[in-house]
Amino acid sequence: MDWFIWILALGIFGFFLGKFIKHKSLYPFMPFRYDFRKRRNTFLKVMDLMKTIKAKTIIETGTSREGLHGAKSNGAATIVFGKWAKENEAFVHSVDISEDSCKNAQKEVDKQNLNEFVKIHHSDSLIFLENFKDKVDLLYLDSYDYSSDVEVQKKSQEHHLLEFKAIESRLHQNSIVLIDDCDLPNGGKGKLAIGYMLEKNWKIVMDAYQVLLLREDFSFDKLQ
Ligand SMILES: C[S@@+](CC[C@H](N)C(=O)[O-])C[C@H]1O[C@@H](n2cnc3c(N)ncnc32)[C@H](O)[C@@H]1O
Known part of the structure; x- marks a missing residue:
């Protein structure tokens, strides 16, 4: 009987150790429990x-429809960048076509006291981006949902390319572009946008589930 209890205890310990190792928090920036x-x-x-x-100016397409609880599934970027904006005197514009997504994101923005630093815009991202007049420091593309359906994949990729083109003239030499859901079958959301950007003198700085791009002539010197 003793050996059975030992194996059970080891199994439980292994299970929680595995969970702990996989858990990737942003602590201390965000509470440890969010993965x-x-x-x-x-x-x-x-x-x-x-x-x-x-x-100073951050744009996100596709808002945090599950608030912070969507940290693992959707990213909760509205809240992450909103909190960063609060600590660094910046501002987040997050745009979403779905009324429900906007309402849910707004609830979390209220709960986190981020209203002074985040505005949720209810609009098609393309209309919003075409009308945006300021220079953009971070562009985060994460709207049209990707799926296993090849037709949906193509539409999502085209939409993200159009988003980039719609705001391209508002990006400057040191703008940062981050695209979500890229490490997925058939190239993910960023496939067409990244292909276009690489022809326009952008370079990939991190190539992971999200792809991070900067301009070839991104200049640390000019910033010092
Ligand atoms: C994956 S979620 C965004 C997750 C969010 N960025 C986060 O970090 O939690 C995708 C969102 O894109 C929105 N969306 C889809 N098509 C859109 C469009 N044409 N314009 C704006 N938003 C769109 C959906 O309504 C959905 O809320």
Whole structure:
């Protein structure tokens, strides 16, 4: 009987150890319990780069429809970048076509006291981006949902390319671009946008679940 209890205890210990190792929090920036998993390292790199360029204007397409509880599934970027904006005198514009997504994201923005630093815009992202007049420091593309359906995949990829083109003229030499859901079958959301950007003198800085791009002539010198 003793050996059975030992094996059971080891099994339970292994299970929780595995969970702990996989858990990728942004602590101390965000509470430890939120697991950002496959986006943690790219979020950290983007926040570091934003500090370097003293980012002021952040645009996100596709808002945090599950609030912070969607950290592992959707990313919760509205709240992550909103909190960064609060600590660094910046501002997040998050745009979404779905009223429900906007309402849910707004609830979390209220709960986190981020209203002064985040505005949720209810609009098609393309209309919003075409009408946006300021220079953009971080562009985060994460709207049209990707799926296993090849037709949906193509539409999502085309939409993200159109988003990039719609705001391209508002990007400057040291703008940062992050695209979500890329490490997926058939190239993910970023396939066409990244292909276009690479022809326009952008370079990939991190190639993971999210792809991070900077201009070839991104200049740390100019910032010092
Ligand atoms: C994956 S979620 C965004 C997750 C969010 N970025 C986060 O970090 O939690 C995708 C969102 O894109 C929105 N969306 C889809 N098509 C859109 C469009 N044409 N314009 C704006 N938003 C769109 C959906 O309504 C959905 O809420």
